[in-house]
Amino acid sequence: MLAAAAILFSLAMILLLWRGDPKRRRTTGQRGGADSAGRRRLLVAGMLAPGLILALGGDSAAFLVWLGSCVIAGWLAAQIQGPGAAR
Amino acid sequence: MIHLPREETKLMVAVHGWSGILLGLLLYAVVITGMAAVFAVEIGEWSAGHVETRSAFERPIDQPVRALAASTPQKYHEGVDLFEIGDHNLGVFFHHHDLDASGTPISRGIYYQLDRDGHVASAREGTDEDVFGPRNDDALSSFLVDTHVRLHVPDPWGLLLTGILGLAMLVAAISGLLIHRHLLKDIFTLRRKAHPVLVDRDRHSVAGSWSLPFAFILAFTGSFFSFYGTVGVPIVAMSAFGGDQQALSDAVFGNPGTPNPTPHAIGNLDRIAADAIKRSGDAPTYMAIENFGRADAAVTTYHHPKAGDIEPITLLYNGATARFEREKPSIGTRPSAGGTLVAIMSPLHFGDFAGVFSKAVWFGLGFAMCYVTLTGLRLWLARRVERMRSLDWLERTVTVVGFGLPLALLGAAVGFLVTMPLGSAVFWTPAVFLAVSAAAILAGFIVPTHALLSRALQIAIAVLLIALPLIRLAAGGPGWPTALAVGQPSIMAVDLAMLLGGGWMLWRLIGQRRKQLARPAPTLQPAE
Amino acid sequence: MSPTARKWTRIGFAGPGAIIVAIVTMAGMALWLPGGAAGIDNLVVPLVLVPLIWALLFFHACLDRNLARVVVLSIGLLVLHGGLVAHKFLDKPAVTQEAHP
Numbered sequence: 001m002l003a004a005a006a007i008l009f010s011l012a013m014i015l016l017l018w019r020g021d022p023k024r025r026r027t028t029g030q031r032g033g034a035d036s037a038g039r040r041r042l043l044v045a046g047m048l049a050p051g052l053i054l055a056l057g058g059d060s061a062a063f064l065v066w067l068g069s070c071v072i073a074g075w076l077a078a079q080i081q082g083p084g085a086a087r
Numbered sequence: 088m089i090h091l092p093r094e095e096t097k098l099m100v101a102v103h104g105w106s107g108i109l110l111g112l113l114l115y116a117v118v119i120t121g122m123a124a125v126f127a128v129e130i131g132e133w134s135a136g137h138v139e140t141r142s143a144f145e146r147p148i149d150q151p152v153r154a155l156a157a158s159t160p161q162k163y164h165e166g167v168d169l170f171e172i173g174d175h176n177l178g179v180f181f182h183h184h185d186l187d188a189s190g191t192p193i194s195r196g197i198y199y200q201l202d203r204d205g206h207v208a209s210a211r212e213g214t215d216e217d218v219f220g221p222r223n224d225d226a227l228s229s230f231l232v233d234t235h236v237r238l239h240v241p242d243p244w245g246l247l248l249t250g251i252l253g254l255a256m257l258v259a260a261i262s263g264l265l266i267h268r269h270l271l272k273d274i275f276t277l278r279r280k281a282h283p284v285l286v287d288r289d290r291h292s293v294a295g296s297w298s299l300p301f302a303f304i305l306a307f308t309g310s311f312f313s314f315y316g317t318v319g320v321p322i323v324a325m326s327a328f329g330g331d332q333q334a335l336s337d338a339v340f341g342n343p344g345t346p347n348p349t350p351h352a353i354g355n356l357d358r359i360a361a362d363a364i365k366r367s368g369d370a371p372t373y374m375a376i377e378n379f380g381r382a383d384a385a386v387t388t389y390h391h392p393k394a395g396d397i398e399p400i401t402l403l404y405n406g407a408t409a410r411f412e413r414e415k416p417s418i419g420t421r422p423s424a425g426g427t428l429v430a431i432m433s434p435l436h437f438g439d440f441a442g443v444f445s446k447a448v449w450f451g452l453g454f455a456m457c458y459v460t461l462t463g464l465r466l467w468l469a470r471r472v473e474r475m476r477s478l479d480w481l482e483r484t485v486t487v488v489g490f491g492l493p494l495a496l497l498g499a500a501v502g503f504l505v506t507m508p509l510g511s512a513v514f515w516t517p518a519v520f521l522a523v524s525a526a527a528i529l530a531g532f533i534v535p536t537h538a539l540l541s542r543a544l545q546i547a548i549a550v551l552l553i554a555l556p557l558i559r560l561a562a563g564g565p566g567w568p569t570a571l572a573v574g575q576p577s578i579m580a581v582d583l584a585m586l587l588g589g590g591w592m593l594w595r596l597i598g599q600r601r602k603q604l605a606r607p608a609p610t611l612q613p614a615e
Numbered sequence: 616m617s618p619t620a621r622k623w624t625r626i627g628f629a630g631p632g633a634i635i636v637a638i639v640t641m642a643g644m645a646l647w648l649p650g651g652a653a654g655i656d657n658l659v660v661p662l663v664l665v666p667l668i669w670a671l672l673f674f675h676a677c678l679d680r681n682l683a684r685v686v687v688l689s690i691g692l693l694v695l696h697g698g699l700v701a702h703k704f705l706d707k708p709a710v711t712q713e714a715h716p
Contacts (some may be wrong), residue, residue, distance in 0.1 A: 021275040027347040030111040061534045068438075068448035071318065075455055078275045092711050095678050102677065257670055265678075310666045319641065319662040326642035326700050419653030429659045559675060 003062035007054030007069045014070065018053035018077040028082055089268040093249040096266060105264040107463050110255040112368075112488045113238065115460045119492055120235035122310075122453025124583070125438055125446050126230075131228040133427070134503055137566040138573045139203065142370030148177060149356040151205040155179055156353075163196040166374040173224050176208075177201045177442035181379075182215070184333065191321070192333045192531040216242075226512040227503040231496070236312075239517075243317040252315030256306035256456075270296050283323065284469045293379075298455040305456065306556035308436035308541060339418060342403065347383040352387050354409025356386070362390040362411055369402045372438050382407050389417075394441075397434035398427065461489045483531045490526030497551040498523030504555070504562045532567075545596055552589025556582035621682055628689050629676035636693045638667035643696025646703060 018024070020035030020043075033042070047070065054063040091099065123130065131137065148169065165183035172178040182196025198218035202208040211218040221229035237245025237346045264270070270334065274296050277289045295302070306413050324335040353376070364370055367390040378384045383408025386456065392399050403412045418427035434440040438449025502519025506512045534540040559582070560566060570578035616624070639659040648657035672692075676685050 010379075018275050019301065023269075023272050024275040024277075027276055029279050060397050061392065061395050061445065062440075065399065065441055065445050066449055067185055068445075071297050072300060072451040072455065074274070075294055078277055078293045078297070081279070091678070095680075099675055254666060254669065257666060258673065261670060261674060307666055311663055314665065315662050318638070320664060322638060322642050323645045323658055323662055326703070327645040329704075335658060339658055416653070419655045420660065421653045423651040423653035425651050425655060425656030425659040425663075426653050428663050476645065 002057075003054065006054055006062070008065050009050050010066065010070050011073045012079055013043050013072050017043050017047065018074075018080065024078075024082070025028070028068045030082070051058060052068065088265060089265055091269055097261045098332040099265045103266060104467055106255045106258050106262075107460075108467050109284065110252055111460055112485070113248070113463045114252045114256055114494055115236065115310075115457060115464075115488065117235055117249055118256075118453060118456045120231050121305075122234050122450055122457060122483060123412065123496060124231045125450045127228040127232055128484045129446075129577040130231070131225050131579055132169060132575060133437065134227045134500065134578045135174065135222075135224040135507060136559075136578070138565055138569065139175040139574055139576045141174050141175060142358045143171045143177040144370045144374065147205070147357055147573045149358075151177065151201060152356055153353070155181065155199055155207070159197055161380075164381075165317050165377070166196075167192065169374040169376070170198055170562055173222060174203065176203055177205070178216075180218070183400065185214075186333070187214070190330065190332065192336060201257075207549060209549060214487050217358055221516075223507060223510050223512045225393055226507070230499060240552035242614055246313045246317045250310045250317070253306050253310030256302060257310065259293075260302040260306060263292075264299060267292060284466070285465040287462055287469045291459060294455055294462065295459045298452060298459060301452045302456060302459070304435055304450070305563050308432050311432055313435065313601075314479050327460070330399060341420075342377065342387070343420060343467050344383060344385070344449070347381065348378075349353060349382040349408045350380060351382040351384070353379055353384055354386075355571055356409075356416070357410045359386055359388070359404050362404075362409075363390070363402050366411070367391075367400060367412075368393070376377075378406065387415075392434065392440050394451060397435075397440040398430045400582070426496070461485070463491075479537070483537060486537065486541050490541065491524060491531075494544060494548050495520045495523040497548065497555065500555055501551070501558055504559050508563055510592060547590065549592035549596065550587045552585045552592065554589075555585050616682075624682060624686070625676055629673050629687050632689055633669055633672035633676060636672055636689050637665055639700070640668055640692050641665045641697045643699040646699045 016054070017035075017040065020039065022034035025034050051063060051066050051070070054066055091347070097453040109392055151171070152167070156167075159181045163181040166181075168180040170178050177200045179201070180194070180196060180471055182194040184196045185193055187193045194215040195197055195213070196218075197212045199207050200209045200222070233239055236249060238248055239245065240248055241585075243302060266330050267273070268291075273289075275293070277293055281289075293420075320332055320335060321330075324330055328334040328338075333366055356374075360371065360374070363374075367388075369390050371388040371390050373389040375387045375389075376384060376386075386404040386406045386409075388402045388404070389562060390400040390402070399417050400414050401417050404410065405412055416422045416426045419428040438445045438452075465482075468478060468482050468485065499516050499520035503512050503516045504513040530543065534543060565573075565575075567576060567582070569580045570576070641664075644661040645657050648660055650657050672689065675688065679685050685691075
């Protein structure tokens with residue numbers, strides 16, 4: 001279903017954003033590997049695009065479920081202790 | 088993200104902090120019961136062991152309603168509302184519209200509760216305030232919803248209180264956005280090996296930042312629900328209709344048409360129900376009959392939204408002929424911007440527009456809001472407790488409420504499960520809630536250290552979560568094979584959720600203890 | 616104006632002021648908003664928006680450095696909408712019909 005695909009795609013973008021987040025990497029002592037500003041903008045656009053498609057398609061129920069899922073996923077992703085966190 | 092000048096930022100921090108600390112504990116109570124109330128229907132099914140899965144509207148309603156009408160005074164035939172109660176049984180409210188002493192529209196009539204065979208199990212006469220109340224088999228879900236909507240404070244004060252809490256949440260969300268200068272940059276940063284104030288700050292701001300759009304939506308829709316009846320309608324009615332609230336209600340909800348009081352038997356309600364189910368794809372959640380027994384009778388059925396929509400479906404039937412007239416918007420006689428705006432307030436707040444998928448998301452969002460509220464309270468305290476020992480009591484209070492409240496809610500569930508078969512659940516559900524609350528408060532006074540208090544309450548929550556499915560079975564509730572056989576998965580789902588939730592909590596608490604004993608003292612990091 | 620007087624003026628407009636102006640604005644909006652396709656927009660939109668109106672007034676009173684502007688805006692809204700409601704009552708004291716068709 002379109003809604004499930006949209007949510008999964010955005011979730012993947014959120015995980016990539018988490019992985020390359022510059023401040024998170026700094027505070028957990030991971031050197032380098034942070035995303036460039038351009039890459040981050042691309043990932044954010046990628047994260048938002050499925051929601052935009054759902055909204056423009058008129059599926060308000062799916063849009064709201066997508067938005068809520070992104071919020072929860074982002075918050076859960078932030079809880080993940082990446083490599084180097086146990087410093 | 089937004090860079091305000093220093094003075095304004097300081098003011099926003101004060102507004103955010105003080106609205107949070109003064110109202111935070113009450114707001115937490117509203118949010119946590121709201122989170123649980125998302126699944127009120129499923130909790131009702133789970134706790135009362137409901138195994139009927141066909142809607143009352145999919146079984147004959149015409150004969151029972153006609154029989155009831157024959158024995159109900161004519162004056163109460165102005166309106167007849169049909170809805171489900173208990174285990175998909177039928178509730179019927181024959182009533183007429185009246186005004187109370189202060190000019191507020193009320194309904195007065197007889198409320199019949201039918202059992203699964205269509206016989207009258209109870210009949211109560213009075214106003215809508217008098218006749219609707221918790222039943223033995225929905226005492227738990229009623230208790231949850233009532234705590235959330237009005238904190239058990241009588242109308243209108245309870246609604247005004249929760250409305251003010253909604254506004255406080257709105258203020259906290261907006262001021263939080265204005266305070267946080269690097270909201271997007273910080274959104275994945277959770278420092279763990281840092282000063283407690285920084286750890287709390289990160290937890291609070293990460294959870295708060297992600298959930299900001301929904302904090303806004305839930306606070307706004309929540310305060311709408313609290314204020315529209317108590318403050319909004321009387322004032323708009325005064326301004327636009329000289330105080331006539333009934334006129335306002337008719338303008339917004341009424342079905343205009345030429346009155347025709349000629350007596351005419353009501354059309355076949357089973358035919359209407361069947362047609363409504365076919366058109367909307369789902370059984371009605373509510374059926375409202377106006378002018379029962381007259382030629383100008385009208386029947387309106389309300390249904391869950393179509394897939395993809397969030398606004399409920401409303402179908403209008405000619406009451407005398409049982410013929411379908413048209414689909415109408417929930418609010419107003421034809422689709423309008425204002426009507427749509429009001430109609431989406433409910434789905435946005437309750438999250439029930441896409442079944443279990445949207446409810447699961449709303450539950451998760453509710454959990455995030457509880458987390459934001461509690462971590463905010465702890466952050467406020469963490470900044471001050473080192474300087475002011477006198478705030479120890481507040482720190483303990485936050486822990487007692489933070490963990491004591493969910494513990495007491497679980498206790499209420501135990502009370503309900505044990506006393507429902509005995510018929511006394513309406514009394515015992517809130518009574519056990521109060522008893523467990525008192526125990527938590529007592530623990531707050533006598534447990535020597537704060538850390539031990541916090542741990543003890545969390546262990547109690549975990550243990551109760553695991554015990555609840557077992558208590559439910561022991562009290563005579565249906566087992567998983569029975570529940571699945573009748574197509575009622577929610578019973579098993581709630582059981583599983585509790586077992587997994589309790590298990591995960593216990594595992595974390597034991598793991599934390601091991602880590603505490605093993606690791607060295609935390610190092611300080613420079614504040615950002 | 617002394618700093619204390621300014622502070623209390625701001626508190627007054629952010630606190631009770633914002634509540635009163637929001638409620639009066641809600642009442643007055645019912646009289647000038649268009650009815651919309653179903654003739655009900657003027658009745659329901661103010662009901663829905665009143666928490667937002669209050670929030671806007673509250674934050675404006677807190678954040679606008681120009682206190683005079685805060686006072687003028689709040690009192691202006693109060694007078695305009697209060698005036699609309701009062702005007703309606705003075706014209707037809709026992710009215711029970713809707714404000715406009």
